[in-house]
Amino acid sequence: MVVRSPHPDHPAQEGGHPHRALIEVSLPEPGSRPPLRPSRRLASRGDPRNRCRWHVRGGLDGLCRGTRAPRAGRPPRGLQESRQPALPTPPHGGLLMAAPTDETKHLSEADVRELWEANASAWGRGVSRRWDFFRHEFHDPAFLPLLGQVEGTRFLDLACGEGVLSRWAFSQGATVTGVDISAQLIAQASRSASNTSARFHTSSISHMPQYLRDRGHDVVTRDFGALQATWRTVCRLLVADDFDLIAVFNDFDAIDGIERFLHYCRELQPQARLLTFGRASRLRPQLFTGLLFDAIAWSGDYEDAVGSYVDHLVDGLPTRGVMLRTGPETFEKGAPGAFLPAPRWSLPDVREIPYDAYERLYSDDLDKFCGIPDRRELVVPLARGCPVGCAFCDVPKQQGSADRRLSVQRTLDYIESSLSHRPFDYVSFYAPTFTLRRRWVEEFCEATRDRLPALRWKCVTTLGHLNEGLLRTMAEAGCVRVSVGLETTHLPTAREHLPGAKAATLGRFEEVSEWCLRADIELNCFVMLGMLGEPLAHARTALDQALEAGHRVRPTLYTDYQALPVEGPVNALATANRQLLQPGSPLGLSHRRELYQLLHRTPGDRRTRVSERILSHPGLLSHCNPHVRQLEDFSKNDARDWLNLKSNELQHPKLRAIWERFDTWEGRTRQLSRYPVFDDTLGAVAAGLGCRPEQVCLAAGSDGALRALAHTLGGTGRCILPAHCYAGTERAVVAAGLRIRRLPPGEGDRASLAQRLEQALREEGPCMVFLENPNGQDGELLELPVAAELAASCARAGALLIVDEAYGDFAPIDHTPLVADLPNLIVLRTLSKSHGAAGLRLAFLFASPPLVGELRRCRMLNEVSQAALDFARFAMLYRDDFAELATDVRSWRARVHQELSAWPGWAPRPSAANFILVGAPSTATPRALLRSLEHHKVRMRVVPERPGHPLSVRLTIPSPEDLPRALLALAGGR
Ligand code: SF4
Known part of the structure; x- marks a missing residue:
């Protein structure tokens, strides 16, 4: 058998698709080959995921990479949001031979099939009328002679289209079989070759192994x-x-x-x-x-x-x-x-892998298989080879030291096609060091969020190839578990047995552990036992450390592959399966016993918790809004006995008395059995804040307001956010389906902010722009004239500026007067921080009457409860009392700032809000800070170090009574 394939980018004969592969299978003359068995069946025993596959050179890639054709109706996913201009429809009835574009990277096999089905009749017409001048005049005269002697061969025309090349091969005396993904093209090919013995089949080249079985190379796997x-x-x-x-x-x-x-x-x-x-x-x-x-x-x-x-x-x-x-x-x-x-790998057909049998192996997690109990795993053999070079690992020897991996597109195509055959619950990537190529991982995560937002997956890598940003990106794309080789925490053993790069990253475990906990990724720690020189107590420490940090452990045995026997019975190789020490190990009996206990009955071990994160039958989620599925899961804890200085809620002892007064206030509507009544409240708020009722709208807290703004006024689909802003803003905008553009971080000076915004506006044009003033991250204040200038810049670009002044009362600053002159300005004021009413969900929106009219049109009709409306009127009535609270907070803020300025190494920043961002001394670590906060039952936001900014803590100004506890908690983090 000769398998010949042109270069994958080599176009095929007339009638075939552009960039198709062509494979000719020819049988040599009888007698010129070794004796051939009569049946030509092949059997393979072993794990089908690792088994040998027939390899069809150029096949799948040739089909999927370069094909694009027009079709009626909705474009396939991945092309919908493309800004590429639509390809023109040619005058000859829709036939189009397009060059590959970037868009084709997103085509799945189903997309390709759908496109060709839509284009089949135009294609057939075009081929029969010889519209493709290039093929007739240049390509065929050069290409056909390359095929050589065709007579007497078995000719396999992959992606045969309407069959013109197959007919030619038949006319030359070949026994012809044509295969194409499009049923319509196969019907055309069969019709046009009805007077020949050529046979045609509808199939994708990716199913070629099955096809080869049908054609005589029958492969059975068990x-x-x-x-x-x-x-x-x-x-x-x-x-x-x-x-x-x-x-x-x-x-x-x-x-x-x-x-x-x-x-x-x-x-x-x-x-x-x-x-x-x-x-x-x-x-x-x-x-x-x-x-x-x-x-x-x-x-x-x-x-x-x-x-x-x-x-x-x-x-x-x-x-x-x-x-x-x-x-x-x-x-x-x-x-x-x-x-x-x-590109030359063939990927397994999931229909012949006994996944039911594998699930039985995974059912008890303490057996330490790689699969997740009660969930069906799809293994994707993504990469081979590893350059790290651990002596106890045979990957470099088995697969080479260079990382070879599938393209992102082929990986996702394979997952999609496998999911179309069987309902897998998650994907396990087989790649020795998944994050070795960071760019690949980022590209994969981005594409996965777009194409398979419900996908959950796990991978294996090393501690040294991870960082917090990457883990966050992976978590957002559905990663639920990362396995790493922790191996040992005993430095001398590490130096002796681990490669330099791995020994050097040992200290990184704590960091990676924190990052994974924050990203909600389970860390699966491989701990290597039995390395000569390592005290057993140390091995136990490594396991304890991982378990205490909340991770899964997978203890395993050190195997010296060099020491495997070079002669003797083949069964001796079974000692390399990492369940027992290799023969000749110098460890004594009691040491062995203890080691085996640690290995097979690890004290304190527990089963994985990651199953809970993986929905069985994720196909159920296919109807979910993909934008919402991009958002991280979110929860708020109700820790009542903790001092919560994390959410910037107002801290003031007088709040209790105010709420008691509200409870008994005679102006409250007692009839909560009726729908809320808005108009009198709108009038009261307008009167209290000095504007007209038609300039005011009410919303269910800042979240409700942001959601309404994005839904009502985000018609251009684009929105500009500062580099850092309230997480709820991002969630609301994403959930509304808007695309976010972040301003690059700058050094706070106003000129720089104006420039960055101008630049973004130039590129985005009409859109929504969100701004917090004072800023919710560091409390920095932009004076009113600056805010007005920014609003004017937005107006010139046709953009809306939304200023969130949640902290305005602590500045104090009031943007509402600007609304009268700036019709593109919307001011958002929530009562969560200034009035201590976070639980009530109430916010005011101020804007020009036309914008308010739009907001009210789709408003939030009954989103704002009657209790919240009552509180709005109450707040207007007792404005002075609430203003007093804000005045107190300002004076406490000055005191806290003064106190922290005196602490060596601590650097409080000036703030116009009810919090202070404090730079921590270089001796502080996130872990120490979090421990101290936990010890004192205080919550604060710990902001990790980033370029140009030290590790910081955002401290909501506590009342004088709570101040000592807050300061003690902070001091413990040094
Ligand atoms: S990093 Fe992992 S795959 Fe690479 S050599 Fe070491 S143990 Fe093997």
């Missing part, structure tokens, strides 16, 4: 271990048919039964050639020479080695990566195998 097969089951398979080749997978855990299995094969399939491939034969191929194998794969990727052996059997071609039996006891090693580039 994971007998996972299936808990009996020997009778094995026999039934082996007598059911004749196989030409039986390929046996040899992992360390799948060695014990090999000899017996071979005996069954020889007895029941005497004609079959026997080959073995796997981790064990790559490390110690010579140990397999004493068995009954005809060939032993020893080098390169599995599929390359096994595929080359099949080529050898069929065509007599030289092998790669395979030792061939040349005599009763002799083997010839031949050329080493190849590590295939990722």
Whole structure:
């Protein structure tokens, strides 16, 4: 068999799609090849996820990468939001041969099928009328001669379109089979070749292994271990048919039964050639020479080695990566195998993987399998190879030291296509070091949020290839677990056994642990036991440390692959399965006992909690708003006995008396059985704040106001936010489907802010702009004239400026007078901070009457409760009392600022709000601060260090009674 493929970017013959692959399979003359078995069936025993696959060069990529065609109606996902101009419809009825564009990166297999179905009739017309001048005049004369002698061959035309190339091949004397993803094109091809023996099939090239089975290369796979097969089951398979080749997978855990299995094969399939491939034969191929194998794969990727052996059997071609039996006891090693580039990998067909059987293996998490109990896992073999070079790891030897990985598009295509076959609950990425390529991960996360927002996934990497930003990005894209090699916390052992890069990042565990907890990602810590020189107590410490921090542990045994036997029985290789110490270990009996207890019954161990984060049958979520699914989960704790200085709620002892007065206030509406009444409240608020009722609107707190603003006035779909702002703003804007543009962070000076805003407005044009004044992060204040200038800039760009003055009473500053002159300005004032009414959810919006009219039109009709409306009138009535509270807070703020300025190393910033952002001394760490806060039961926002800004704490101004507790909690974090 000869498999020939043009370069993947090489266009095919007329009638085929652009950039299609062409594969010709030709059988050599009888007698010119080694004896061929009659049935040409192949069997493979082993884990199908690792098994050899028929490899079709250029196939899937050739199909998916370069095809784009117009279609009627809604464009596929991924093209909808594209700003690319629509391709013009050509005059000849819709036929279009478009060059690949960036947009095609998002095409799934289903998209491609849909596009070609929509374009099939135009395509067929175009081909039959010879509209493609380029193909006839230039391409075909150059390309057809490259095919050489076609007569007498079996000609496989992949992505055959309406079949013009297949018909040509038939006319040349070939036995022709055409395959295409489009059923309509296949119907055309069958019609136009009805007077020939050419056969046509609708199929995607990605299903080629199945197709090859149907065409004569029949492949059967079984994971007998996972299936808990009996020997009778094995026999039934082996007598059911004749196989030409039986390929046996040899992992360390799948060695014990090999000899017996071979005996069954020889007895029941005497004609079959026997080959073995796997981790064990790559490390110690010579140990397999004493068995009954005809060939032993020893080098390169599995599929390359096994595929080359099949080529050898069929065509007599030289092998790669395979030792061939040349005599009763002799083997010839031949050329080493190849590590295939990722575009040439074939991905497993999930329909033939016994996932039910694997789920049984994962059902008890303490068995420490990689799968998550009660959830169905899709394994995506994403990458191979690792450059880190741990001596106890065979990945570099098995897969090479260069990272090879699938493209983001192919990865997502594979997941989507697998999900279309079976309902998987989450994805497990097989990549030795998933975050080795940060850019790839970021690109993947962005694409996943867009295409598969409900996806949950896990991966493996090293501590040194993680940082907080990356983990946050991964969490936002659905990552629920990251496995890392913690290995040991004993530095001398680490220095001796770990590569430099890994030993150097040991101290990083605490940081990564914190980051994962914050990002809500489970950390799965591999801890290596049995490394010579490591005190057992240290191994226990590493496990305890990970468990105490709330993570999952997976203890494992140190394996020295160099020390594996070079001769003797093949079963000796089973000692590398990391369950028992290797023979010859110098550890004494009591040490061993203790070590095995630690390994197999880890004290304090517990089952994973990550199952709860993964919804069974995530397809249920497919109807959710994808914008909302991008948001992180959110919850507020009700810690009543804690001093909450985190949310900037007003802290004042007089609040209790005010609320008691409100409870008994005679102006309250007592009839809560009726819908709320707005108009008198609007009038009262307008009168109290000195504006006209038609300039005022009410909302259910700042969240309700932001949601209403985004829904009502965010028609352009774009919005500009400061580099840092209230998280609720972002949530409201995202949930409303707006695209966010962040202003780059600046150094607070007004000129810089104006410039940054101008620049963003130039690029975004009409949009919504949000601004907090005073700023909710550091309390910085922009004076009214500056705010007015910014509003004027926005007006010039046709943008709306929304100023959130939640902290305005503490400045004090009032933007409402500007509303009269600036019709694009909207002022938002919430009563959460200034009036201590966060639980009531009430906010005022001030704007020009036309804007208020729009807001009221879709308002929040009954979103604001009658109790909140009552409080609005109450607040207007007792304005002076509330103003007094704000005055107190301002004076307490000055005192706290003065106090903290005197603390060595602490740097309070000037603030116009009811909080102060305090830079922590260099001796403080986030962990120490959080511990101290927890000890004193005080909540504060700890702001991690970032370029140009130290680790900081945002301290809501406490009342004088609470001040000592707050300061003690802060001081403990030094
Ligand atoms: S980092 Fe992981 S995959 Fe890479 S060599 Fe070390 S243990 Fe193996």
